[in-house]
Amino acid sequence: MKFVIHHHVTAHEHYDFMFEKGEVLETWQIAARDLQGFLQGYPVQTEKIQDHRREYLTFEGPISCDRGHVSIFDSGSYVMEYYDNDAITLIVKGGRLEGKLYIVRPLTNEARILYNNQNE
Numbered sequence: 001m002k003f004v005i006h007h008h009v010t011a012h013e014h015y016d017f018m019f020e021k022g023e024v025l026e027t028w029q030i031a032a033r034d035l036q037g038f039l040q041g042y043p044v045q046t047e048k049i050q051d052h053r054r055e056y057l058t059f060e061g062p063i064s065c066d067r068g069h070v071s072i073f074d075s076g077s078y079v080m081e082y083y084d085n086d087a088i089t090l091i092v093k094g095g096r097l098e099g100k101l102y103i104v105r106p107l108t109n110e111a112r113i114l115y116n117n118q119n120e
Helices: 032-039
Strands: 002-009 014-021 024-031 044-052 069-083 087-094 098-104 111-117
Touching: 002 087, 014 032, 014 044, 014 069, 024 032, 024 111, 032 044, 032 111
Parallel strands: none
Antiparallel strands: 002 014, 002 069, 014 024, 024 044, 044 111, 069 087, 087 098, 098 111
């Protein structure tokens, strides 16, 4: 299975972590200000947003209706280790990320995403 992380430059700059799930890309948004903390292994806030079409696995460029521009920050493959309504665990291997990625959804709407670098 494949994943991609897009850098989305718009009035609300952010990163979209997308992974194949069925016929769509399940998508989680990370604020640009939180990216370094995420890469260093700190849990940061994430928000589940609408699923995207699979074409976004390789898409770079302007978004229609003047919604900004996306570029690929990282992409690669993943294995889903665990998935339910409360938590997701993926083993990712990309150009920048290699390790485990956790998304935890507590009872509140504030989900957290955590990256554990395999090489550290």
